[in-house]
Amino acid sequence: MNHRLASFLFVLLLAALQVAWADTKGKPSATNSVVALPFNKAAPHPGALAVSADGRIAAHIDANGDIVIWDTSQIKQLETISSGDKKASAVALSADGSLVAIGYFDSRLVVRTRLERKPLREFYGHSGGISALGFSSDGQLLASGGDDATTQLWQVATGKRLRLFDSMSNEDISDGSGIPVSIGFSGNGRILLVNEWYSRHYDVGRGTTLWDIEEGTEISTRDVASPNSDNAMRAGHALGGKGWLLTYTGGWLSDKTGLMVERLDQCDSPRQLPSGGYADTVAADPLGRWVAATENGIITFFGMNSDKKSYAIELPAKAIALVPHPDGRSVFALMIADTQRNGSEHFIFGRDAETVTGGALYRILVPSPLWHLPPLSIKEDATHCAPTETARLQQDYKIPELPPKLEVVAKLIPPSQMTAGASPFGGRIHNGYPRELYFGHSGSLFVFYQGAYDTELFARSGVVEWNPTTQQPIRARFEAHVDRDLIIRLRGGWAEASERLVNILTGKPFANISNSDNQDVYLHASVITDPDTGAVIRARKGYFECYAPDGRRLKDVKTNGAIEAFTARNGKLAALYLNGNVQVWQINPPRESKVFKLLESERDADGSAGNLALSADGRYLRVVFANASGDGPDVYVVYNLTSAKSVGDGGLLAPFPGRANRGVVADKRPHRIAVWDYDKGEIVARLPRHRSRDKSGAVQPLHVAISDDGRLVASASYDGLVKIWDIEAHQMVGEGRTGGEIAAIAFDSAGQRIAAGRRDAQIVVFQVPAPK
DSSP: OOOOHHHHHHHHHHHTTTTTOOOOSSEEESOOOEEEEEEBBOOTTTTTTETTSSSSEEEEETTTOEEEEEEEEEEEEEEEEEOTOOOEEEEEEEETEEEEEEEEEEOEEEEEEETEEEEEEOOOOOOSSSEEEEETSSSEEEEETTTTEEEEEETTTTEEEEEEOOOOOOOSSSSOEEEEEEEETTTTTTTTEEEEEEEEEEEEEEEEEHHHHHHEEEEEEEOOOOOOSOOOOOOOOOEEEEGGGEOOOOOBTTTBOOOOOEESSSSSOOEESSSSSOOOOOEOOOOSSEEEEETTTTTEEEEETOOOOEEEEEEESEEEEEEEEEESSSSEEEEEEEEEEOOGOOOTTTTSSSSEEEEEEEEEEOOOGTTTSOOOOOOOTTTOOOOOOOHHHHOOOOOOOSBOOOOOEEOOOGGGGGSOOOTTTOOOOOOOOOEEEOOOTSEEEEEEEEEESSSOOOOOEEEEETTTTTTTTEEEEESSSOOOOGGETTTEEEEESSEEETTTTOOOOOEEEETTOOOOSHHHEEEEEEEOOOEEEEEETTTEEEEOOOOOOOOOOOOSSOEOOOOOEEEEEEETTTEEEEEEEEETTEEEEEEEOOOOOSSSSSSSEEEEETTTTEEEEEEEEEEEESSSOOEEEEEEEETTTEEEEEBBBBBSSSSSEEEEOSSSSTTOOOETTTTTTTTEEEEEOOOBBOOTSSSSSOEEETTTTOEEEEEEEESSEEEEEEEETTEEEEEEEEEEEEEEEEEOOOOSEEEEEEEESSSSEOOOOOOO
C-alpha cells in the first residue's frame, strides 16, 4: 500500500467512526479502529517511538537500529538516519520537530537538526545504553535515562549536564537499580517525572519519581504496578493534560485494582479507575480528556468526566508503547510482532518463557465520544504540589562550590613484618588489606589486616596497634593464615575463634575458652564480645558464660529457653528466643533482667531471625529476618524494646553509635545513604549523592562511619574520596582523598579524627573540623 492511499483510507475511516462510536461498557469493540502503519518491523523498546508536540513529525527505531522520521498526516517517510553497527535504543523529538535526540546502546547521546540533517551536539555522561529520552516544551532541556540507572538533565544549547538523578534500587537480592523507561516534564517545566523498570530475582516492577529540577531533590514517588501478562519492558505511567495529568498502573488499593489518575496542580489523592491496575502500558490525552490502558491485547479508554464510561478495543497484539497524537483523536502504538521461545527452564511464574524480538507500528483511533469532552482546565499560574517539610529537610544539605579539604594528620605505612620473608608457595608476600579498624580509648588505632592464603596471591593476616601521632606501630603481629569468618573483636585487638579463642595481637589464648567441651555449637558461633566494655560472652546450654576483659570469669547468666541469637553492648546482654521474646541482662555489675515481647510479622513461616545489634543505651534492637525461600531479600528491622514497635528498617552500614540512637543505612537510591533517628522513628537525613563505581562502571557500596554522638556521618567511595557531613547543621564538613581504594573507615570517640584504610594496606588519618 503506498503512502498516499494509506493516508486517504485513514481519513475516510476517521470520518466514519465519528458517528459509529457508542459506549461499549468495557466490552471490546468490533469496529475496525486499529490501522497498521506501512513501515517495516520496529525495534521493541519502550523508548523507540516519539511524536513531536505539534503533531506533525514522528520518529521510530526500526529493526536494524536505524531512525525513521515520518510525516504523521500523510504517514510518509521523510528520512532514515543510519546507525551503522551502533544501534539506536531511544529517540525523542523537540516540540516543533526541529531537533531529534538519539540514544544508543553504547551510551552515546546525540542531538541532530532535522532540517539540516546533521548532528548538532553530542552529550557525554552515561555509562550504559540510553533507554528513554524527553525534551522540555521549549526545547532548551533534554532528559536522558540509561541502563546505568541514572536520569540526566542536559542544557541543549551548551551540552552542559545540569542534574543527575539516580534510579531507585531493585530492593532485592539481585543487583542493580531501575532502568528509566519513560521521562516527561510537568506543565510548568519544573518537575521531571521518571518511570523506572525493575528487573528482580523473582519478578519485575515499576515505579515513578517526581524530581524538582531547580532544587535537584526528590519530591515524591509513586508505586506503579507491573504488567500482569509478561515481563517485557514497558512504561507504566503517562503524562497528559499539557503536562498536568499523570496516570499510572495501580495494584491493589482498598481491595481493588485500577488505573490511577492524578492532577499535578492539586494535592488531592489520586483517583482509581475501575480497571487497568496491572496494565501492560498506558496513555493520556495531551488535552486531558481521557486516559487509556492496554492489557492482554485490549486497550480500554476512560473519559475524565463523571459518567464513568469506558471503551474497549481489540488489538492485534500486546502493546509496548503508546504515544497519543497531540489532538487526542488517535494513538500511535508500538506492538509486539515477534517473540522467541526460551524454554520452560527460563520461566518465572510462567512469564519469562519468551523474549520480544520485534515490533510493529499501528494507529489506534480514539472513540469519538471522548473527543467532545472538555479539556483539562488549568490555571495560568498553576504549580505543582510541594514536597513535605520532612522530605525537604531530609535532603536539604549544603554543598559548597569548593568543599573544605580535610587535613591529613597521619599516613601509616604497612609494617615490614607484614611482607617479610617468602611466601610458602614461593614468590613474594603481598600486603593484606585493612578489613576493620577502630580507635581505642587511649587514642591508639587498632587495625585488622585481612590476608589471603592463595598460591598466586599470598598475604599474611594480622593486627597492628598504631600511634597516629608518631605514625609508628606500638604492637604488631602477623600469621600465615587467619580465617576471616572466625574473627571476633576484643578490647585491644581481635581474636580468632577456631579450636581456641586466641588473641591475634598477643598470640595468647583468652580465658582458656576452647572447643574441647563442644556442645554441638562451633566456637565462633557461640562467642561474642561487648565492644564497649570488652566483656566476652559465650552461649552454653541453659546459660551464658561471662568474662571480664582480663579473662576473669564473671557470674553466669541463666537463660529461659531456646535462643536464636544474642548480642552485647555497653554492659548489657540481649538474647532473642525462638518464641519471639527478648531478654536483656545487665552483666557487670549484674542486675535483674527484663523480658520484652517482639512483634514477628516480618518473619517468614520458616525464616530465621538473627544477626542482632543492640543500641548503646539498650533501648533498641536490630533484628535480621532471613528470607526462608531464598528468592528475596532479608528483612532488617529496628525495634523499640519497650513498645515492641518497629521504628526503622534497612541494614546498618555502621554499628550503633556510642551516645546516640541513630543508624546509617543504604538509601533507596544507589550512591546515597540515609540516617535514621530511632527516638523519632523517622529518617532525618538522605545525604547527597556520593558516586561509587569501580573502573568497569559497576556500582560499589559506600563505606560508612558515624560519630559516637550521632552528629557526623562519613562516606567513602571506591575511588578513595571521603566526605563528612554534619547532620545537625545540614552541611558538608569537608572532604579528603586517600589516593587509593578504601576498605574501611572509623571515627575516634570524640569525632575529631577519622581513619581510612586503603586496599593497599596504607592508613590515612584526617583531622575533622569542629562543627559550626
